[in-house]
Amino acid sequence: MKHIKYNIKHKKQIVKFMALILLLAVSVPLMTGCGGSKNGSGEKVVLNVYNWGDYIDETVNDLFEEKYGIKVNYETFATNEDMYTKIKSGAGKYDIAIPSDYMIKRMIDENLLNKINLDNIPNYKYIEDRFKNLAYDPNNEYSVPYMWGTVGILYNKTMVNEPVDSWKILWDEKYAKQILMLDSQRESIGVALQMLGYSMNSDNPEELEAAQNALIEQKHLVLAYVGDEIKDKMIGEEAALAVVWSGDAIYCKRENPNLDYAIPKEGSNLWFDAIVIPKTAEHQAEAEKYIDFLCDPEIAFKNADYIGYSSPNSGAKEMLDPSLLSDKTAYPDDEDIKNCEIFQYNEKLIKIYDEIWTRITAE
Amino acid sequence: MKIRWISTPYIVWMIMFTVVPLLLVFFFSITVQTDEGITFTLENFKKLSEPIYLKVLWRSIYLAFVSTVICLLLGYPMAMILAGTDVKRKNVLIFLFVAPMWMNFLLRTYAWLTLLEKNGLINTVLSLFGIKPLNLLYNNLAVLLGMVYNFLPFMVLPIYSVLSKVDKSVIEAAQDLGANNFKVFTKVTFPLSLPGVASGITMVFMPAVTTFVVPRLLGGAQFTLIGNLIERQFVLVGDWNFGSAISIVMMILILISMGIMSRYETEHVGGGFFG
Numbered sequence: 001m002k003h004i005k006y007n008i009k010h011k012k013q014i015v016k017f018m019a020l021i022l023l024l025a026v027s028v029p030l031m032t033g034c035g036g037s038k039n040g041s042g043e044k045v046v047l048n049v050y051n052w053g054d055y056i057d058e059t060v061n062d063l064f065e066e067k068y069g070i071k072v073n074y075e076t077f078a079t080n081e082d083m084y085t086k087i088k089s090g091a092g093k094y095d096i097a098i099p100s101d102y103m104i105k106r107m108i109d110e111n112l113l114n115k116i117n118l119d120n121i122p123n124y125k126y127i128e129d130r131f132k133n134l135a136y137d138p139n140n141e142y143s144v145p146y147m148w149g150t151v152g153i154l155y156n157k158t159m160v161n162e163p164v165d166s167w168k169i170l171w172d173e174k175y176a177k178q179i180l181m182l183d184s185q186r187e188s189i190g191v192a193l194q195m196l197g198y199s200m201n202s203d204n205p206e207e208l209e210a211a212q213n214a215l216i217e218q219k220h221l222v223l224a225y226v227g228d229e230i231k232d233k234m235i236g237e238e239a240a241l242a243v244v245w246s247g248d249a250i251y252c253k254r255e256n257p258n259l260d261y262a263i264p265k266e267g268s269n270l271w272f273d274a275i276v277i278p279k280t281a282e283h284q285a286e287a288e289k290y291i292d293f294l295c296d297p298e299i300a301f302k303n304a305d306y307i308g309y310s311s312p313n314s315g316a317k318e319m320l321d322p323s324l325l326s327d328k329t330a331y332p333d334d335e336d337i338k339n340c341e342i343f344q345y346n347e348k349l350i351k352i353y354d355e356i357w358t359r360i361t362a363e
Numbered sequence: 364m365k366i367r368w369i370s371t372p373y374i375v376w377m378i379m380f381t382v383v384p385l386l387l388v389f390f391f392s393i394t395v396q397t398d399e400g401i402t403f404t405l406e407n408f409k410k411l412s413e414p415i416y417l418k419v420l421w422r423s424i425y426l427a428f429v430s431t432v433i434c435l436l437l438g439y440p441m442a443m444i445l446a447g448t449d450v451k452r453k454n455v456l457i458f459l460f461v462a463p464m465w466m467n468f469l470l471r472t473y474a475w476l477t478l479l480e481k482n483g484l485i486n487t488v489l490s491l492f493g494i495k496p497l498n499l500l501y502n503n504l505a506v507l508l509g510m511v512y513n514f515l516p517f518m519v520l521p522i523y524s525v526l527s528k529v530d531k532s533v534i535e536a537a538q539d540l541g542a543n544n545f546k547v548f549t550k551v552t553f554p555l556s557l558p559g560v561a562s563g564i565t566m567v568f569m570p571a572v573t574t575f576v577v578p579r580l581l582g583g584a585q586f587t588l589i590g591n592l593i594e595r596q597f598v599l600v601g602d603w604n605f606g607s608a609i610s611i612v613m614m615i616l617i618l619i620s621m622g623i624m625s626r627y628e629t630e631h632v633g634g635g636f637f638g
Contacts, residue, residue, distance in 0.1 A: 081598050177498060183584045185599070224501045224583025229476075238481050354600045355415075361587035362418045 046071045047286050050087075050094040052273070053078060055147075057306035064293050070286050087112060093280040095287040101272045102186075104143050105136040105345040113142045114277040120288040123295035131312040134272065135342055143274035144291050145312040147304075149246035150332060150340060151187060151269040153262050159240035164262040167195035170241060171214070176221045180233055180242035183225040185353045186343065187269065188215060191243055194266045194341075201344045212356045216363055225361075234259060245271070247309040249329050261329040267339025272312075391607035407608030416592070416609075423589040424616070426503070427572035430510035431518075434567045435560065437511070438518035442559070443552075445519070446526035464516055472509055472580050479505060479581070501583035509577040517566040525559030526552070561624040569617055589613060 049061070053076040061072040075092070077083040080103040086092045088110070099107065107113050118124050124144060131145045155164050159178065162169075170179055170191070181188050190200035192211035202208060223239050234242050235255045244252070249261035275294060277287045293299055297315025304311035304320060310330045311317060317325060325331055392408070394401045410416065445456055463471060478484045479499040486496040499505060529552065537551045575590030584591075589609065596606030 079598075085598070183579070219585070222583075222585070225585060226583060233480075236480070236482055350600050351602060354595055354602075357595075358419065358587055358592065359415055361585060361591075362415050362422070 044069060044071045045283055045286055046073050047096065047283055047290055048073045048075070048092070048094045049290070050075050050077060050083060050092065050097040050278075052076060052098060055098065055273075055307060057302045060294070060299055060302055063299070064290060067293070068286070068289055070283075070289070072290070087278050087280065090280065093282060094278050095281040095283045096275060096290055097278050098146050098273050098275050100343075101134070101136040101274070102343040102345040104274055104276060106347070107276065107278075108137065108142050109345070109347075112279050114279055114281055114284060115141050116144065116277055116291065117288060120285070121292045121295060123292050123297075126295055126297055126300070126313045126315040128312055128314050131272070135344060136272075137274070143276045144295060145272055145274045146294065147247075147307065147309040148270070148272045148312055149310050149330075150263050150337060151191075151243065151245055151271070152249065152329075153264060154234055154242045154244040154249045154252055154259055155262070156234070156237060156240050156256075156258050157260055158258050159237075164241075164260075165265050167191055167264045167266055170243070171195070171218050171221070173221065175240050177223050178240035179218075179222050180230055180239045181218075181222050181225045182230065182243050183227050185357045187243065188225070189353055189356060190269055190343070192218075194264070194268065197266065200267075200269060200341050201346070203346060203349055208352065208356065212359060215356075215360045219360065219363060231255075246329055246332075247307070250308045250324075250327065253329065263332060263336050263340070265339065267337075267341060270337055270340035270342050272342070388607045388610055391604050392611045393608075395604050407605045408612070410605060411608055411612060419587050419592055420589055420612075422586060423572050426506060426510070426588065427568050430507050430514065430571050431564055431568045433507070433511050434515050434518040435564065438515055438563065439522060439560070441515075442519045442522035442526055442556075445523045446529075460519065461516065468513060469576065471513065472577060475505075475509060475512070475581060476500065500581065501585065503582070503586070505581040506578050506586070509581040510571045510574065513577065514567045514571055517570070518563040521562040521566065522556055522559040525556050529555050565621055565624050568620060572617070573613060 047070050049072055051074065055076070056074075058074070061074055065071055075094075077086070080099050083097060083099055084103060084107065087094065087097065087107075104113070118140065121144065127145055131148065132140050137143045153164055153167075153169065160169075160175070169175070170181075181191075189208070189211050192214045193200045193202050193207060196207070196210055196214060198204070198207045198211070202211075224233075226233065230242050230244055231248050231252055233239055234244070234252050237256070237258070244261070246261065249259075253259050253261065275291050277284060277291075281287055294303070295313060297313060297319065300311055300313035300316035301319040304313070304316050305324075308324070308330070311320075317331075328336060393403055393405065395404050395406055411420075441460075445453060445460075448456060476483075480486070481496050481498075481500075483500075485499060490496065533555070534547055534551055537547045542550065573590045573593075575588065575594050578584070578586055578588045578591060593606050593609050593613070596602045596609065600606075
């Protein structure tokens, strides 16, 4: 969900398709000849990296191989939950994964992650202090920030003639059937909670019920609850307002200059994707080398420039194009995000969220 | 002896990929995971009987039923046309009818998005005639359209295969005995085609009642159907027990409907599951 590419619109589908082919290609020799010796003398170590689709400048992996002689086997996932299921079930043995904040907390809680020795990551010094000691990993033991961003409202300036600064605009009858919400229980319920002035991490039953009722009340105004198509829909001017991740907003704004992005004053979701080492990792030392490599300002710049998301790396930011750096969609001021919250994983809420969502969508 | 040896891989396959998974789903459906371990319970089924889930179940069955009826009404004449034309034209018609199925199901559904959306093909054409854009996408009708479009071949082909085997002399005999075309159809052709109709209905109803892609893409995820509910329990919520319970109920419903349908199929050679 949180990744983009500038030139090819449907890269994502292509990437998924390629991933499938790759999987097949990988599994065939696995099934036929299980003889391939791992780590045999003189053989290269293979580092298994699991990341969001299209969430890296892939030349980076080649550079890593060149520098350290470690081959990178790169695989991609589409949602945090896909990644979690695969790692938890043991279906994939990865040395590196890049999940989001709440998922990192969940994986720490379920003992699915190895600790990272920061002494082996000298480039960690480039990570800005404000991205350290965050709630999902308070002592920086398990994760190193990779990208960050916000959730906000993407709107079409030709269809919306008033300032957009509040979630309340998504409940305005004027925009009936012109509003796109995310097909994500977490994000949509979070939006409703914040619109009502509550914390998006609320577990108070009354507040959750109020959010549920707000979403039911809003339903007749909503054109659709969509996932990745939201970008194409907004670029194609199918709707006036949409809830999006900031990285998608940057992409959409480049494709269609009529679009603009706002972080509502009630606050929104401040999210982070960070690099972790799953318990199943077989190459801890090499994985730490890889993390250090990703934190190298040159490399972090390459990735930030290619992906377009906001980098937490101070060294990389210095190299970025000033026009991107001054774009508040990508690098908002502290003032803009002062009300933003980070999602906290709460196991008990998952079922409640799904029940709320079923009630909303059963009407 | 030889035949039994040949069947071994199939039996192993079926045990591994049908029997064992079915037992697992059943096991999950009657248990819950608590801090003390796994306990047996009917809680999952009780949860499913809450009004909100019954509503979801009802909507799924209703939509699947309507799309099956539409498929039958559209498909039967099509099957008759196919069965009635001469061999040369028949092959071309069947080719044209089946060719879209060679394309991926998702792609075909995505194509409808492009046709139906606000700035899509249909609305663009309409606007040439000064008609204001219609809301074609993201409603129940769009979901129905998607189901009918995708599942229609499953209705036509079985009916066609039965109709094309009907002995022409039977129909001629009816005509000789003075039956008009309508009578021939109601008294001879239709009853003879019932096995095809029955398997057509099952083949459309089953995928329609469990689909989750069509309501998500064409319905804009505004209406949870039973397929969406099951998917979410496994992928998002991680409540495999509840997800399994829904699946079991779904399977029982399908089994019952197949049982009813097979009454018609048993008269046909080859029979149904209960034949």
